[in-house]
Amino acid sequence: MKYLEGRKYVIQAIFIAIGAVYLIKLFYLQVLDDSYKTAAENNAMRRVVQYPFRGLVYDRDGKLLVENTPVYDLMVVPKEAKAIDTLKFCQLVGMTLPEYREKIKAAKAYSYVKSSPFLQRLTNAEFAAIQDNLVDFPGFYINARTVRGYPHKSLAHALGYIGEISPRQLEDSSYRGYRQGDYLGISGLERQYEQFLMGKRGVKYTMVNVRGIEKGSFKSGAYDTLSVAGNNLTTTIDxxxxxxxxxxxxxxxxxxxxxxxxxxxxxxxxxxxxxxxxxxxxxxxxxxYMKLLVDPVKPxxxxxxxxxxxxxxxxxxxxxxxxxxxxxxxxxxxxxxxxxxxxxxxxxxxxxxxxxxxxxxxxxxxxxxxxxxxxxxxxxxxxxxxxxxxxxxxxxxxxxxxxxxxxxxxxxxxxxxxxxxxxxxxxxxxxxxxxxxxxxxxxxxxxxxxxxxxxxxxxxxxxxxxxxxxxxxxxxxxxxxxxxxxxxxxxxxxxxxxxxxxxxxxxxxxxxxxxxxxxxxxxxxxxxxxxxxxxxxxxxxxxxxxxxxxxxxxxxxxxxxxxxxxxxxxxxxxxxxxxxxxxxxxxxxxxxxxxxxxxxxxxxxxxxxx
Missing domain, CATH: 3.40.710.10 (DD-peptidase/beta-lactamase superfamily)
Structure with missing residues (x-):
């Protein structure tokens, strides 16, 4: 009996210790750590993917075959995209209201709380026209990435091209690690050497207020990770x-x-x-692509x-x-x-x-x-x-x-x-x-x-x-x-x-x-x-x-x-x-x-x- 009585006190002590740990953690979060207070005041912490530079491709003599050129994606977080002037927004980005509703519906189908691409591959001019007005449209923000550029007009079939990952590929376990909106090699060298060219994504956490304005990095970037550029390829081509x-x-x-x-x-x-x-x-x-696909000479x-x-x-x-x-x-x-x-x-x-x-x-x-x-x-x-x-x-x-x-x-x-x-x-x-x-x-x-x-x-x-x-x-x-x-x-x-x-x-x-x-x-x-x-x-x-x-x-x-x-x-x-x-x-x-x-x-x- 004394043995059982001793075990009772041990069990009670364990529960008391666990409770004390939770109380101390709660006190720390509510009183000592102000990061969550700041997050609450600023409304949201945004996770922004930092896309890596894809590896460059050279010919046998060091001439550049494939480079990277900057483009910009307009991203949306459906939960935050509320009470906005949709007509003004559509005029800004050059789309119709039905197109806007369709894209918002697709974004919600992906995730109500996570960001997804709304408009992709904006040029520098389009980016400049939109960027200064985004303050009026909470839930929308710009994410920079690169696409392929070519300083020549040759070797298209061998080089191949990159494109957005498809829903079917996202369901395939061999594409584990890719997310909606990611780009990958579709054909040619881009596809064959994807694992070397793709690099590694990074992540940046920023705080934004209710109007979508960035208020600085979360905890001075303590949780940010840098992207890693892909490997360059030297080809045998002259x-x-x-x-x-x-x-x-x-x-x-x-x-x-x-x-x-x-x-x-x-x-x-x-x-x-x-x-x-x-x-x-x-x-x-x-x-x-569709024009080339239906071309009777099959380019x-x-x-x-x-x-x-x-x-x-x-x-x-x-x-x-x-x-x-x-x-x-x-x-x-x-x-x-x-x-x-x-x-x-x-x-x-x-x-x-x-x-x-x-x-x-x-x-x-x-x-x-x-x-x-x-x-x-x-x-x-x-x-x-x-x-x-x-x-x-x-x-x-x-x-x-x-x-x-x-x-x-x-x-x-x-x-x-x-x-x-x-x-x-x-x-x-x-x-x-x-x-x-x-x-x-x-x-x-x-x-x-x-x-x-x-x-x-x-x-x-x-x-x-x-x-x-x-x-x-x-x-x-x-x-x-x-x-x-x-x-x-x-x-x-x-x-x-x-x-x-x-x-x-x-x-x-x-x-x-x-x-x-x-x-x-x-x-x-x-x-x-x-x-x-x-x-x-x-x-x-x-x-x-x-x-x-x-x-x-x-x-x-x-x-x-x-x-x-x-x-x-x-x-x-x-x-x-x-x-x-x-x-x-x-x-x-x-x-x-x-x-x-x-x-x-x-x-x-x-x-x-x-």
Whole structure:
């Protein structure tokens, strides 16, 4: 009993101690601490988000690609926005009464006591007109932030744009930490590198009176936190080359992708038609986006990463390399230009070896090369041979970056298409197809699809004689950053390096005496290795394609040019690529004949050729 009696006193003592703590705290708050008295007198403590400066973006030479420009948001706290002259307010901000009521309703739906954006992206002039009159409208205040600005008009598809976070994203746990009214990357680099660019928000607490006038910071800023700016990005882009590529592609549809073979750094990424990146920033972002979205030429479509085309004759180089690796072809192998197998675009003598066949782009030759790979004679069953041979071929082709995403650091990359035996089994049945069914693959037609990025990466593989680095557009994150480790890994194809010289020699012949003589750069003593392609188009004029690298030894640039509805690769894509190579290597176009080519291409002269 004495033990229980002792416990009773202990429990009573605990309750008395807790009560004493509350009484002391209450005395402190009501008598000694005057901050709450001040808050009561001033009516409200306002929590103002301090938005960080988003990271800047530079090109490879330190030229500014993306900057920050100031804008102002008019914020509202519905609980405080009472007894105001709504007509006068609407005249001040330039809106109708129904629009005012709709916005107030939306703000209340978000929160009755928390602030939310009422009008966003006010310009300096609009801010100045409103700021001096806000004293008459309690519950409204200005919050400064920045939007993206562009000191140039290039690279819109790669840079991307930022926009306000959507209600659906706010419900997604992967966007935890964002609030209504926040901006984030929607596309391009802005989206891919959002976690580095966004920075960290700060908060400032201020006291305001019943009229919304600030009366100073709460407790001298003791609870304020500073915003932290986002990391800057240094890209791999050469802005001058990018602008020149866009100049050449003006009024056309297609892509240009240029890569530095020794690093995988993307020098230029042109998608045409293109648009001025400043169209998707500021107050008119929504209207401009809808105009671009409904434009029939689809300027928002990122062709280098998302458009898939048959590769055409450039694919013959891959066919040759795989056949060399499989041991069914040597550099000295000759095949006749047999039109009974497949028609040839060029009238030429017997291709006595691989180099001549590449130079002349002989369709029957590569028909027979592909057949030798697919029907290698692994068994006595032609159907089984073809099935096994096609799948072996496909495994080789994937190591070149085809039929798979190459891993570029931009969103929405497509992997293209390369058929497998299973693919044809679904269409024709296991015994319903054999080599004559699929022969068009041999010349880069049929059921094949590659992106311009994959074409440029293929050119880089040829330049490197069998390996590549993952193409990427950001060199480093942060002002003292280093190349990202995932882009320093050398990736090899399944074809041994010893097989590449024969194909490279053929590419040199293409430019010096074959189908791409317009791509020569003898006047600057540079040997260009390339391959043209003319891609059949059932909807109109053929597409023009050309891949190349230069110089032949120690290559500095690999490039793919794809111009839709421009005819043969030798007419449009090849001279365009040579101008870009010359521009990159020498910073200028040196001779009058070359400048004439430049003018002719800019004007789209090749469209008039039948």
């Amino acid at each position: 802005l001058d080359l990018q602008a020149y590529g866009e100049k050449l592609m003006a009024g056309k549809t297609g892509s240009i992708v240029a890569i530095e073979p020794s690093t995988g750094e993307i020098l230029s990424l042109v998608s045409a038609p293109y648009y001025d990146p400043s169209q998707l920033t500021g107050k008119e972002l929504g209207n401009n 928002l479509f990122n062709r280098p990463l998302m458009a898939t085309y048959p590769p055409g004759s450039i694919f013959k180089l891959a066919q040759a390399l795989i056949a060399l690796q499989e041991g069914v072809l040597t550099p000295e192998t000759g095949y006749p230009c047999n039109w009974s197998l497949v028609k040839c675009s060029h009238r030429h003598p017997y291709p006595a070896n691989l180099g001549i066949a590449i130079e002349q782009s002989c369709n029957p030759y590569f028909y027979q090369v592909f057949r030798s790979v697919v029907n290698k004679g692994r068994s006595q069953n032609i159907y089984q041979d073809t099935h096994q041979g096609l799948d072996i071929w496909r495994k080789h082709i994937q190591t070149f970056g085809f039929a798979t995403k190459v891993g570029v650091d931009l969103p929405n990359e497509k992997k293209g298409m390369m058929p497998s035996a299973q693919f044809y089994d679904k269409i024709y049945g296991p015994k319903g197809w054999k080599f004559p069914t699929i022969y068009s693959i041999s010349i880069g037609q049929g059921e094949t699809g590659v992106t311009p990025l994959q074409m440029a990466n293929f050119a880089a593989i040829l330049a490197n004689r069998g390996h590549y680095y993952t193409p990427h557009i950001v060199r480093s994150v942060g002002d003292k950053g280093k190349p990202l480790p995932e882009y320093l890994v050398k990736r090899y194809t399944s074809v041994e390096p010893r097989h590449f010289p024969a194909v490279v020699e053929g590419m040199q012949r293409v430019v010096e005496s074959g189908t791409a003589r317009y791509a020569q750069l003898k006047h600057i003593n540079v040997v260009v290795c390339g391959k043209t392609g003319t891609v059949q188009n059932p909807h109109g004029k053929d597409h023009s394609v050309f891949i190349a690298f230069a110089p032949k030894d120690n290559p500095k640039i690999a490039i793919a040019v794809y111009v839709e509805n421009a005819g043969g690769g030798a007419v449009a894509a090849a001279p365009m690529a040579s101008l870009l190579i010359e521009k990159y290597l020498t910073d200028t176009i040196k001779t009058a004949p070359r400048k004439n080519w430049e003018d002719w291409i800019i004007k789209g002269g090749f469209y008039s050729i039948d």
